Amino acid sequence: MNPSIRRRVLLPLVRAGAVAAGLTAAFAPGAAFAGKVFVTNERDHTMTVIDSDSLKTLETVKTGRRPRGLTASPDGKLIYVCASDDNRVEVYDSSTYKMLRTLPSGPDPELFVLHPSGNPLYIANEDDALVTIVDTDTGKVQGEIPVGVEPEGMGISPDGKVLVNTSETTSMAHFIDTSTKQIVENVLVDSRPRYAEFTPDGKTVWVSAEVGGTVSVIDIAGHQVVKRLTFQIPGVTEDAIQPVGIRITKDGSTAFVALGPANRVAVVDTKTYEVKKYLLVGQRVWQLAFSPDEKTLYSSNGNSNDISVIDVASEKVTKSVTTGRSPWGVVAVP
Amino acid sequence: MEFPFGVIRQFPANPPWWNNIVTLPPDDDGVAGAALGITDNNTTGRFVKQDYKIVGEELVPNDEDPMPAFNRLLEAGAKYIVAAVPADALLKMADAVKDKGVILFNASATDDRLRQADCRSDILHTAPSRAMLTDALAQYLVTKRWGKWLLLTGRHPDDKLYADAVKRSAKKFGAKIVEEKTWDFGPDARETGNNVIPVFTQSSAYDVIVIADELGEFGPLIGYRSWDARPTAGTAGLIATTWSVTVTGWGAEQIQNRFFRQSKRGMRPLDFQMWLAMRTIGETAARTRSNDPKALRDYIFGPRFELAGFKGGSFSYRPWDNQLRQPIVLTTAEALVAASPQEGFLHQTNPLDTIGFDKPESQCRFPGQ
Numbered sequence: 001m002n003p004s005i006r007r008r009v010l011l012p013l014v015r016a017g018a019v020a021a022g023l024t025a026a027f028a029p030g031a032a033f034a035g036k037v038f039v040t041n042e043r044d045h046t047m048t049v050i051d052s053d054s055l056k057t058l059e060t061v062k063t064g065r066r067p068r069g070l071t072a073s074p075d076g077k078l079i080y081v082c083a084s085d086d087n088r089v090e091v092y093d094s095s096t097y098k099m100l101r102t103l104p105s106g107p108d109p110e111l112f113v114l115h116p117s118g119n120p121l122y123i124a125n126e127d128d129a130l131v132t133i134v135d136t137d138t139g140k141v142q143g144e145i146p147v148g149v150e151p152e153g154m155g156i157s158p159d160g161k162v163l164v165n166t167s168e169t170t171s172m173a174h175f176i177d178t179s180t181k182q183i184v185e186n187v188l189v190d191s192r193p194r195y196a197e198f199t200p201d202g203k204t205v206w207v208s209a210e211v212g213g214t215v216s217v218i219d220i221a222g223h224q225v226v227k228r229l230t231f232q233i234p235g236v237t238e239d240a241i242q243p244v245g246i247r248i249t250k251d252g253s254t255a256f257v258a259l260g261p262a263n264r265v266a267v268v269d270t271k272t273y274e275v276k277k278y279l280l281v282g283q284r285v286w287q288l289a290f291s292p293d294e295k296t297l298y299s300s301n302g303n304s305n306d307i308s309v310i311d312v313a314s315e316k317v318t319k320s321v322t323t324g325r326s327p328w329g330v331v332a333v334p
Numbered sequence: 335m336e337f338p339f340g341v342i343r344q345f346p347a348n349p350p351w352w353n354n355i356v357t358l359p360p361d362d363d364g365v366a367g368a369a370l371g372i373t374d375n376n377t378t379g380r381f382v383k384q385d386y387k388i389v390g391e392e393l394v395p396n397d398e399d400p401m402p403a404f405n406r407l408l409e410a411g412a413k414y415i416v417a418a419v420p421a422d423a424l425l426k427m428a429d430a431v432k433d434k435g436v437i438l439f440n441a442s443a444t445d446d447r448l449r450q451a452d453c454r455s456d457i458l459h460t461a462p463s464r465a466m467l468t469d470a471l472a473q474y475l476v477t478k479r480w481g482k483w484l485l486l487t488g489r490h491p492d493d494k495l496y497a498d499a500v501k502r503s504a505k506k507f508g509a510k511i512v513e514e515k516t517w518d519f520g521p522d523a524r525e526t527g528n529n530v531i532p533v534f535t536q537s538s539a540y541d542v543i544v545i546a547d548e549l550g551e552f553g554p555l556i557g558y559r560s561w562d563a564r565p566t567a568g569t570a571g572l573i574a575t576t577w578s579v580t581v582t583g584w585g586a587e588q589i590q591n592r593f594f595r596q597s598k599r600g601m602r603p604l605d606f607q608m609w610l611a612m613r614t615i616g617e618t619a620a621r622t623r624s625n626d627p628k629a630l631r632d633y634i635f636g637p638r639f640e641l642a643g644f645k646g647g648s649f650s651y652r653p654w655d656n657q658l659r660q661p662i663v664l665t666t667a668e669a670l671v672a673a674s675p676q677e678g679f680l681h682q683t684n685p686l687d688t689i690g691f692d693k694p695e696s697q698c699r700f701p702g703q
Contacts, residue, residue: 108588108591126588127588127591127592127595129377148377148378148381149374149377149378150585150588167377167378168585168588168642169374169377169378169588169589169613169642170374170377170378170381170620171378171617171620171642172378172381174381183381186381186382188620188621190640191617191640191641191642191648192585192642211640211642211647211648212640212648213648237685239646239647239648239685242646242647261646
């Protein structure tokens with residue numbers, strides 16, 4: 001082996017080892033794992049790439065207009081971006097940041113979810129009351145499913161069989177069978193539902209309602225709302241509590257809920273449904289993303305133009321990192 | 335399950351110079367918002383087997399009695415009627431449907447008396463009261479520490495009512511009206527404005543010119559012609575209203591786009607207020623799964639009712655006067671300036687009740703209360 005190549009390969013390992021050896025509390029989060037965090041900047045039409053180790057900006061990538069929803073392929077090699085005003089999904093290489101191709105998305109794509117296998121992509125077309133299904137390999141539209149007014153939130157069960165779309169003005173979670181591409185049930189939730197996240201056991205889906213100020217936990221088998229979570233923060237008016245993004249840890253024990261203009265992320269015990277803590281983050285927090293090792297959580301803060309870095313184990317905000325204007329989506333890859 | 339709606343609209347008389355494409359209201363003002371509301375309700379309705387339709391739409395000329403048209407709506411079977419008519423006509427309509435199981439929406443009349451002494455339990459107001467508009471403006475001006483106002487009032491009775499609301503808001507939020515002047519230069523001062531307005535706006539020192547001119551006869555002419563270099567606000571300049579094409583935050587871009595695709599023009603306040611009336615029934619019916627007016631009313635005034643209206647937070651109806659609570663936007667033609675309630679105006683239950691008539695100030699007494 002060429003010695004210079006070997007050195008390059010070894011270097012990250014050596015660095016990781018060195019940090020692990022001199023482990024300090026301040027450096028612990030994410031340090032053992034140098035990945036990348038991608039953030040879409042809605043008003044800059046760009047995507048910021050941040051090194052998860054140094055938290056330095058590696059690159060600012062020009063995207064289509066009004067980039068919002070953002071996700072990564074299961075292997076972390078591809079980054080999918082909803083370019084809402086260009087009516088397409090853009091696919092980027094996560095190491096070169098080059099746009100590889102675009103996918104048809106239907107009008108005004110806002111959020112989407114990838115099938116756990118990496119294909120297809122289910123896209124919510126906010127202006128058109130549709131969910132569009134796109135084959136990520138061929139770029140062909142496989143189907144369109146009419147849903148409620150202003151579809152946004154998209155969640156898929158771990159086995160890929162159940163897709164949940166939320167429609168903001170209709171205030172419903174639409175349960176879609178991914179094999180038949182048909183709606184099987186519509187569950188009313190509180191006003192303006194924005195996000196759907198399955199628990200890792202696939203038994204429930206959590207749906208946030210921005211105007212309602214609540215999160216509904218819906219049982220998948222019976223399509224019943226089994227719990228409506230509410231949030232109270234001293235000194236913050238009820239109106240400012242507007243839940244949006246949700247993430248649940250792989251062990252299913254803890255949920256994190258972004259609370260919009262309340263500038264907080266709620267930490268929820270999924271067994272008791274109790275809010276354990278409110279973490280103060282940047283302004284108007286939209287979405288959340290775990291690092292691949294789940295040690296770190298990132299929040300995109302739309303009004304303060306930054307992301308907050310949260311240490312999952314200690315449930316503490318450790319840092320904030322400047323992004324472009326109006327950061328909306330966030331995803332972290334190895 | 336069917337939801338038959340009626341829509342009725344009667345405009346005030348056009349001022350003589352409403353003949354240019356900027357100021358002339360579109361033919362479908364308001365009713366286009368109702369149409370979008372029906373579409374939105376049906377998108378939701380098809381999932382719960384609810385069918386919303388407009389069974390009658392009446393556009394009444396301003397010099398005609400709107401009651402025959404209203405009766406036609408009732409005969410067509412309308413159970414939910416969205417009206418944009420003057421206050422007196424609205425009261426007649428409310429009396430006509432008393433105890434008939436009809437829900438009547440006031441989508442245009444801003445008269446404070448409809449929320450006070452002349453309130454009716456059969457009317458739900460999606461139109462703001464003048465008090466809401468002027469309170470919203472006052473909160474902002476006071477926040478800016480622009481506390482001294484020159485009040486210019488138009489020659490119509492409605493302008494005097496707006497001016498009364500301005501005076502009430504000034505008192506409520508601690509602003510001072512240094513002088514009130516009544517516009518008396520006719521309905522069209524475009525040619526003479528440069529001569530009369532500088533003199534007309536001379537007064538002791540003030541921060542802002544507040545204009546009470548609901549038809550827009552002279553208000554738009556005041557800016558840049560006043561004696562002192564002062565901004566204009568009220569019905570011209572910085573306008574207090576429920577909706578404007580400049581509202582794009584809070585997810586509003588979606589409804590703005592949806593409306594534009596439907597009607598090929600921007601959404602106006604009356605469109606929005608009619609849309610809100612439609613959505614009030616749509617939202618409530620989806621949750622109650624009922625078209626019984628009593629069940630709908632109970633839900634609307636219950637603790638779970640919340641209407642999403644693209645201005646942040648949820649809207650609801652004040653049970654003491656049936657007024658829809660909603661933020662009021664302060665905007666110029668091209669840019670949004672602010673939305674009230676302003677931060678820092680506190681309220682023990684709902685900050686939206688800092689604008690308009692709060693419960694303790696309400697003179698409305700519904701029967702049985």
